[in-house]
Amino acid sequence: MNGITCGMYHEDPWRVFRIMAEFVEGFDKLSKVCPAVTIFGSARVKPRDPLCQATAQIARQLAKQNVATITGGGPGIMEAANKGCAEAGGRSIGLNIELPHEQKPNPFSNIPINFHYFFARKVCLAKYSSGFVFMPGGFGTLDELFEIVTLVQTGRMPHFPLVLYGSNFWRGLLDWCRRVQQRRRLISPGDLKLFTLCDEPEEVAKVILNYLRKVGPPEDFPVAFK
Numbered sequence: 001m002n003g004i005t006c007g008m009y010h011e012d013p014w015r016v017f018r019i020m021a022e023f024v025e026g027f028d029k030l031s032k033v034c035p036a037v038t039i040f041g042s043a044r045v046k047p048r049d050p051l052c053q054a055t056a057q058i059a060r061q062l063a064k065q066n067v068a069t070i071t072g073g074g075p076g077i078m079e080a081a082n083k084g085c086a087e088a089g090g091r092s093i094g095l096n097i098e099l100p101h102e103q104k105p106n107p108f109s110n111i112p113i114n115f116h117y118f119f120a121r122k123v124c125l126a127k128y129s130s131g132f133v134f135m136p137g138g139f140g141t142l143d144e145l146f147e148i149v150t151l152v153q154t155g156r157m158p159h160f161p162l163v164l165y166g167s168n169f170w171r172g173l174l175d176w177c178r179r180v181q182q183r184r185r186l187i188s189p190g191d192l193k194l195f196t197l198c199d200e201p202e203e204v205a206k207v208i209l210n211y212l213r214k215v216g217p218p219e220d221f222p223v224a225f226k
Contacts, residue, residue, distance in 0.1 A: 022115055026095070026124035029113055033091055035212055036068035038125050040144045041077025041135030052077065054165065055135055056084030057201040063090025065209055070129055071109070072097065072121070077135045079106035086110055095121050122147065127224045130215070131161040131208045136169040151224075152194055153187075158222040159194065161211045163204050167197045 030036075039059060045051050059069040059081040069085035071078040073094025085092040086108045094109025098116050105112060115121035126132075126148060134145050145164075151157035164170040174192060181187045198204045215222065 019117055019120060022117060022120040023123070026113055026115070026120065027127070029111060030070070030093065030124055030128040033068045033070075033093060033111070033128060035066075035130045036070050036091075036093070036128055037062055037131040037133060037208055038070040038129040039077070039081040039133045039135065040072070040125075040137060040141050041081075042137035042141060043072075043074045043076040043078060044138070045076040045080075045136075047080065051135060051166070052080035054201050055080040056087075058133060058165075058204045059084035059090070059092075060088045061201065061205040062208060063088035063092075065205075065212075066090075067208065067212065068093060070095065070125060072125065072140075073105050073109050073112060073114075075104065075106055077137065079108060082106055082108035095124055097121050126151070126157070129160070129224060130212060130222075131163070133163045133165060133204055133208070134170075135165050149191075149194055153191055157224050160222075160224070161196060161207050162194055163196050163198055163207055165198055165204060167199055170195075170197060 039055060041051070041055060055077050062069060063085045068091035069081050070093040071081045073082070073096030078094065082092045082094050091111060092109050093111040093113070094105060095113050095115060096105040097118060098114065113124070122144065125144070132148055134141060148157070149162060152159055152162065174195070177187065177192060182189060182192065196207055198207065
C-alpha cells in the first residue's frame with residue numbers, strides 16, 4: 001500500500017507544470033479583457049427558465065456598455081450569460097471545467113478556456129473581474145459566493161459589487177447568517193452589507209455600471225488580487 005501511495009505522490013512535481021500551464025493560458029487571455037464581470041449560477045437551469053432569460057438580459061445590457069462577461073463556460077445559467085453577451089456583440093468568456101457529468105462547454109463563449117483543476121479555474125473566474133453576479137445555484141455557486149465574499153471580507157480583494165439575484169432565493173441564507181452567525185459574533189455586523197440584493201436585470205446592470213463609472217477608465221480598475 002505504501003509503495004502504491006508513494007508512486008502516486010511521485011507524479012505530483014510533474015503535475016505542477018500542468019497547473020502552471022492553466023494559469024499561464026488563463027492569465028494571458030483574461031488580462032486582455034477589461035472591464036469584465038463574472039456571472040455565477042447553476043448548470044442545471046433549463047434554457048426556457050425565467051432565470052436564464054434574466055441572466056441573458058443582464059449580460060446583454062453589460063455587453064452594450066462594453067463590459068465583458070466571464071462564466072464557468074457550461075450549460076444553464078452560464079450558457080445564458082454567454083449567449084446574452086455574445087448576441088450583443090460582447091466578449092463572452094467561458095472557463096470550462098472537465099467533469100465526467102453535467103459540465104460541457106456551451107457554444108456561446110467566443111473566448112473559451114478549458115481547465116482541469118477547479119482551483120486554477122476559480123482563480124481565473126475572480127482575478128480579472130470588477131464585479132460579481134450570483135444567480136441561484138447549488139453547492140458550486142455557494143462555494144464561489146463564499147470564496148469571493150471571504151476575499152472581500154479579509155481585504156484580499158477590493159469591495160467590488162457582489163450582486164445576489166433573486167431575493168426569494170437568497171433571503172433565507174442571509175437571514176440565517178444574521179440570526180446565527182452574526183448573533184454569535186462569527187461574522188461582523190457589516191459583513192452582510194457586502195451584498196446587494198436585486199430582483200430585476202436592470203437593477204443588476206445599474207449596480208455594476210455605476211461602480212465602473214465611479215472607478216474610472218479601464219486602466220484604473222483595481223485588480224482583484226495580486
